[in-house]
Amino acid sequence: MLRLGVRLVRRLDAWGLLPASFSADDPLYASAFVANLGSVGLDAAYHHLFEYGTIPIFVTIGRLRRAPVVRDDGSVGKREVFTLRYTYDERIEDGFYAARALERLQALLEVPERLDAAPPTSQQGG
Numbered sequence: 167m168l169r170l171g172v173r174l175v176r177r178l179d180a181w182g183l184l185p186a187s188f189s190a191d192d193p194l195y196a197s198a199f200v201a202n203l204g205s206v207g208l209d210a211a212y213h214h215l216f217e218y219g220t221i222p223i224f225v226t227i228g229r230l231r232r233a234p235v236v237r238d239d240g241s242v243g244k245r246e247v248f249t250l251r252y253t254y255d256e257r258i259e260d261g262f263y264a265a266r267a268l269e270r271l272q273a274l275l276e277v278p279e280r281l282d283a284a285p286p287t288s289q290q291g292g
Contacts, residue, residue, distance in 0.1 A: 194219025222258035
């Protein structure tokens with residue numbers, strides 16, 4: 167009976183007919199999964215994907231460390247950095263879209279002050 171129940175739930179989920187109460191508190195039903203492994207002293211790792219749930223991208227954040235960086239003026243200094251690793255489901259996103267999204271994410275992480283600015287508006291002529 168248990169096996170039949172699990173099959174029924176999976177089938178209803180695949181057809182988009184699973185009641186929301188089944189997945190409302192399930193962390194694998196989200197847009198993205200972010201794990202800060204640095205908070206427990208670990209470095210970032212590549213996370214595996216699941217066939218269950220709706221998460222197309224897993225992101226892990228590693229521990230902070232000091233590393234040499236080249237500043238805007240060309241001088242070399244030290245700065246706190248961390249490793250960010252991600253795994254995404256290529257069945258959900260095409261390569262071009264994923265590359266553009268990751269470029270945007272990198273730009274925001276490198277200059278977080280941009281998060282306070284209003285998003286650029288596109289000028290489309292008619």
